[in-house]
Amino acid sequence: MNELKAKPIYLDYQATTPTDPRVVDAMLPYFYEKFGNAHSRNHSFGWEAEDAVELARGQVASIIGASSKEIIFTSGATESNNLALKGVMKFYGKKKPHLITTVTEHKCVLDSARHLEQEGYKVTYLPVQQNGLVDLEQLKAAITDETALVSIMAVHNEIGVIQPLKEIGEICRERGVFFHCDAAQAVGKIPLDVNDMKIDLMSISGHKIYGPKGIGALFVRRRPRVRVVAQITGGGQERGMRSGTLPTPLIVGLGKACDIAQNEMAEENARIMELRNYTLNRFRERLADIYLNGDEENRVAGNLNISFAYVEGESLLMGIKNIAVSSGSACTSASLEPSYVLRALGVDEELAHTSLRIGIGRFTTREELDQAVDAICNEVERLRDMSPLWEMAQEGIDIKSIEWAEH
Amino acid sequence: MAYSEKLIDHYENPRNVGSFDKNETSVGTGLVGAPACGDVMKLQIKVSAEGIIEDAKFKTFGCGSAIASSSLITEWVKGKTIAEAGAIKNSQIAEELALPPVKIHCSILAEDAIKAAISDYNTKNGKAEVEAAE
Structure with a gap:
């Protein structure tokens, strides 16, 4: 000992994960020299920050095969999961008040689901098999005409198992149900393609992929369009889905982390x-x-x-x-x-x-x-x-x- | 969680780990806890003809606090009469090891274990239960 x-x-x-030194290097200029507010439209400080944010948005989109317009920056995967579950259910819930998830999801998904249940939404918690994987037949059987969303994580945080995302995506698309995937542990660790896998919303975390803490993203599909009710309101940034001034250094770091992960x-x-x-x-x-x-x-x-x-x-x-x-x-x-x-x-x-x-x-x-x-x-x-x-x-x-x- | 030095010492250098032959009439064995709850304690005492606990041994499956509690109680009961050993309270163990509140159950388990060992010894030797009771 x-x-x-x-x-x-x-x-x-x-x-x-520790922040990769290459990520730290990319972030540093945006704390002091390039400190502008990406939402300042009328001067170069703002433009410079906006350029950096948009480059990063593209880097994040690229690693999951999305378009940069489909990426919303958040404070991390917990917020992304909250926004995906509550945002989708609150938009579509009047007609489709049913959500399906699994018993082994991360606490932030389970707790969001519990809150929705308390507000009157219906939630099905699918069991998993002994190997940790979802039984696709059980998933099919659980989907009803009232189901708006299926939320299943890509890679498990405790046991590391990879769910059959493509098969789940097929089932959901066929039944007209949105598929949200918590990919906090998956981005940069397994190949992901939101179109191939028919994923409609995907949560991403910075600090699980050698990026900084306090930053994450939510992929929200544009075609077919997925609507979410914002959980944080204010200046209407991020296409109204998530207000708040964008933290440029953190976003640059997340982008760089995705870029490195994709290449390596x-x-x-x-x-x-x-x-x-x-x-x-x-x-x-x-x-x-x-x-x-x-x-x-x-x-x-x-x-x-x-x-x-x-x-x-x-x-x-x-x-x-x-x-x-x-x-x-x-x-x-x-x-x-x-x-x-x-x-x-x-x-x-x-x-x-x-x-x-x-x-x-x-x-x-x-x-x-x-x-x-x-x-x-x-x-x-x-x-x-x-x-x-x-x-x-x-x-x-x-x-x-x-x-x-x-x- | 910060543990006391005494607790860590008992965890790192546990006293009296081992087993006696549970079939010997001079030996009393207590097995308490449950694997599903994350702690199981086996505590054994060897009692002299005069009713003095000459030796004690334990084996514990459980957290560091459970290991330390059982190690400590084996030290304490040695040389005591059965009645004295049966009077040891979990609060004394908790205090000695400065157990944090979430670990108090470890000291309760140790108290249960010594009581169970005494009861086993008494049953074997045809003595009335009352002797071990408080």
Whole structure:
């Protein structure tokens, strides 16, 4: 444990990413020299900022195959998801008050859906299969004439699984239902094309793709046109869908991050995938009774979510203080509940308590992963030696056969 | 979450980890908690003919606070009579380790575990339950 104390290792790329230095360089001039308000129409300071914003808008549009006119800047994917769900339902809800989403969506989608329910809208929460993927037949069966919107995320933040977007898009388009996709974890990690995949709205985050925090975007399709009711009103910026002065430096950063991701995705993914497989193999070679949560094939390169049976996740994290990984998602790790996502997959509750999410990204090295695997395995072995459940398992006692007093 | 030095010390260097043969008549075993709730404690005491707890061992599946609580209570019960050990309160454990409010249940579990171990010992040795009661 002690030899790692000097240098912490960051393996939590699904929580956030460092801003790429190239992105920081692109942003810097827009804090001071080029500080204009992009909405100032009558002087060069404004024009300069507007040019930068429009270049970035094009860069964001390009990575998802959209037109720049379809990109609305927001403060991040949480706001984008709020705008997509509430904005669409409030516009179309009188005739079509039904929304479909899944039980494993990010909290900001689930919470927006709950708020809509409280206002009288109808929401269907689709279950997912054991591998984390949506059952397309269940989706088809859930769509009714009253359904306005289907909201399903592209890549899962906890378990990294990639949903069958193209198939979902086909189903939605055929039934005349809009398809919103939370792509916060997907942009720059998997190829996305909103036309090919028939996606009508897509949420994008800056800080998950080596861009700055506090910036995101929502793609809103123009043909066929999708209308949303603005959730933030004011000066009518962003075609009336999102008021507020555009934060030029952040937007430039998001654009640059998309540009880099688009150019380097193939190469970067191959490298990260190799590191991930290497890491998983090392865990499997050294430890028995470990389980990968979420589909192994349909999975983003940089995500491992592993249950280390018989070892409680929080105590494991405590023993590997210098390795930044997460147990459950960062948003819920303060609570003592096991992850709602793992429970939705049907992962046994005792296994759900034993999971770690390991996120590999642009700046991760093999040496860091070697150190992390060694430290995690050492700690798992130490904790298993003091785990009564491990002891019982070694004695051949089935833990499920015991009547536990749940508290 | 910031934990106290004592708690971290018990987590990093837990005392009395291990098991006794649960079939020995001098051994009392308490198994409390549930895997689905994220903590299970097994606490064992070895009692002398004079009714003194000579040794104690534990194994715990749970968070750092649960591990530290069980480690601490094994230290405390050693050398105590069964009645004295049964009188240990969870609040004493919580105070000693400066457990944050969300971790108080770990100390309750430790108290439950020692009571369960005493009860098991008494049952085995045909002693009345009252001896372990408060």
